[in-house]
Amino acid sequence: xxxxxxxxxxxxxxxxxxxxxxxxxxxxxxxxxxxxxxxxxxxxxxxxxxxxxxxxxxxxxxxxxxxxxxxxxxxxxxxxxxxxxxxxxxxxxxxxxxxxxxxxxxxxxxxxxxxxxxxxxxxxxxxxxxxxxxxxxxxxxxxxxxxxxxxxxxxxxxxxxxxxxxxxxxxxxxxxxxxxxxxxxxxxxxxxxxxxxxxxxxxxxxxxxxxxxxxxxxxxxxxxxxx
Numbered sequence: 001x002x003x004x005x006x007x008x009x010x011x012x013x014x015x016x017x018x019x020x021x022x023x024x025x026x027x028x029x030x031x032x033x034x035x036x037x038x039x040x041x042x043x044x045x046x047x048x049x050x051x052x053x054x055x056x057x058x059x060x061x062x063x064x065x066x067x068x069x070x071x072x073x074x075x076x077x078x079x080x081x082x083x084x085x086x087x088x089x090x091x092x093x094x095x096x097x098x099x100x101x102x103x104x105x106x107x108x109x110x111x112x113x114x115x116x117x118x119x120x121x122x123x124x125x126x127x128x129x130x131x132x133x134x135x136x137x138x139x140x141x142x143x144x145x146x147x148x149x150x151x152x153x154x155x156x157x158x159x160x161x162x163x164x165x166x167x168x169x170x171x172x173x174x175x176x177x178x179x180x181x182x183x184x185x186x187x188x189x190x191x192x193x194x195x196x197x198x199x200x201x202x203x204x205x206x207x208x209x210x211x212x213x214x215x216x217x218x219x220x221x222x223x224x225x226x227x
């Protein structure tokens with residue numbers, strides 16, 4: 001399934017979860033259903049999965065197809081969660097701050113001490129400024145050269161991020177500017193703080209404690225949950 005189609009699901013899933021408190025968990029509002037069915041029909045969405053949890057009741061709806069031959073999605077199909085990953089990165093950051101392993105006034109220069117920054121202002125940028133999207137960082141890194149428009153970040157690794165930090169001269173610091181690059185940078189900041197891989201941290205610090213045993217990177221990890 002194309003990643004571009006998958007990434008479009010997040011907004012619909014979140015919207016569907018925003019049902020009135022009094023709504024039944026076994027009902028999907030007509031306007032949501034109509035929007036999704038129209039999107040599938042005109043090709044905007046390839047496949048959509050919706051799950052609702054209301055007062056202990058669980059319901060799910062599956063739309064579209066997951067294969068070119070028209071195979072329908074099932075409850076076992078894994079979807080990309082797209083922007084929801086930012087929430088997980090926020091949890092990792094909060095945990096590091098609460099544990100005292102990281103401070104909001106810590107600078108990039110301190111965290112990435114092995115990098116020689118061409119821009120001293122960037123080196124002096126703090127974690128707090130990045131988290132608040134006031135670091136002047138662009139939406140995407142200037143050295144991002146996607147191999148595929150369906151998954152533009154697939155080849156942008158830690159080395160590419162380090163190279164960006166070494167050469168970049170972002171402007172507009174202090175002014176709010178939402179940055180996907182900034183969110184990715186926060187994930188790498190936490191990974192460096194723990195001297196661990198982001199994937200491993202996500203599994204041990206977020207997915208396992210929240211019992212999200214069907215979430216992971218690529219092949220789903222075999223997670224061990226506490227009693």
